Amino acid sequence: MGYNVAGVELETDADGYLLEPDYSEEVVNVIAAAEGIELTPKHWEVVNFMREQYRENGATPNFRNMLKAINEFWPEADSKALYDLFPTGPAKQAAKVAGLPQPYGKGGY
Numbered sequence: 001m002g003y004n005v006a007g008v009e010l011e012t013d014a015d016g017y018l019l020e021p022d023y024s025e026e027v028v029n030v031i032a033a034a035e036g037i038e039l040t041p042k043h044w045e046v047v048n049f050m051r052e053q054y055r056e057n058g059a060t061p062n063f064r065n066m067l068k069a070i071n072e073f074w075p076e077a078d079s080k081a082l083y084d085l086f087p088t089g090p091a092k093q094a095a096k097v098a099g100l101p102q103p104y105g106k107g108g109y
Contacts (some may be wrong), residue, residue, distance in 0.1 A: 003030050009048070017102035023051060026101040033089075035097060043085055043097070044072065050098040060103045063091040 001010045005027050011019045016034070018027070023046075028047055032039050050060050050071060061069060063082075067090075070077045082090035086097070095103050 003027065003034065005030050013102055017101055017109070019098055019101060021051075021054060021101060022099040024099070028097060031099060032097050035093065037086070037093075037097060040085075042069075042081075043100045046070065046082070046085060046090075046094050047098045049073070050094050050100060054095075054098070055098050060091065060098075060100060062103075063089075066094075068092050 002012050004010075005022070005024065008051060010022060010027065016031075028044075029039070032043070037043065050066075053069075060066070063079075067077065067079065067082060070082070073099050074081075077089075082094075086093035092103060095101075
């Protein structure tokens with residue numbers, strides 16, 4: 001399985017995560033559509049946060065650390081709000097939609 005973005009086939013793993021990060025806006029639109037997600041400004045805030053974390057740390061945070069950090073720019077965010085945005089699991093699905101490789105393990109940082 002791969003995603004076709006601007007005529008280029010991007011390689012994915014068996015779960016649909018990109019093998020190499022792609023920070024283009026178009027990749028977010030393509031993957032979100034494949035996931036059945038209609039993007040809102042809140043989705044974009046979370047996507048940009050996940051991308052920033054990946055760039056800075058080489059990994060994305062686990063759910064607990066993700067929620068804690070997101071509360072700094074979205075104080076009313078809670079588990080339900082994040083699951084409303086990314087219903088199959090905010091930490092993993094947000095990383096997928098952001099065009100990042102699959103996060104492994106429960107540790108995060």
